[in-house]
């Protein structure tokens with residue numbers, strides 16, 4: 771069961787929001803990027819093609835990052851350095867076991883107090899900090915819908 775949650779620092783009227791095209795997804799990412807703070811984690815849930823990476827692209831542009839932003843599906847993590855915050859972009863899609871993430875230095879990434887973005891976070895939800903902001907992207911017939919949730923903790 772998911773519980774509705776509004777990320778701290780983001781206006782509560784931001785969610786739910788319908789995103790008519792990829793520019794709207796980028797624009798939402800931009801709003802999230804403007805509100806992002808060091809030490810935060812943003813978890814992006816959604817099927818393949820739901821717009822998770824597109825949201826990250828908008829977010830990174832708000833932070834002044836000029837490099838490429840793509841799903842780190844095979845590398846598992848990409849580091850975006852040189853923007854206003856250090857950002858670590860994870861993709862759990864191809865992770866078989868949480869030990870792969872721990873071996874990659876997951877705890878060190880958390881300790882670095884950058885901004886952490888995670889695609890497919892629901893595969894290993896127990897790794898995510900308790901104050902993670904959860905954003906869920908759904909396909910609509912045309913476009914996408916974004917909602918924000920907090921996953922209940924046991």
Ligand SMILES: Nc1ncnc2c1ncn2[C@@H]1O[C@H](COP(=O)(O)OP(=O)(O)O)[C@@H](O)[C@H]1O
Nearest residue numbers: 789791792795818819820821822823824913914
């Ligand atoms: N709101 C939207 N409406 C229509 N297409 C979108 C929207 N947001 C993103 N897209 C497009 O969907 C495709 C997949 O987006 P992507 O961000 O790679 O998805 P994901 O990372 O969730 O797999 C891209 O071509 C992107 O431009």
Ligand SMILES: [Mg+2]
Nearest residue numbers: 822823841889
């Ligand atoms: Mg992606």
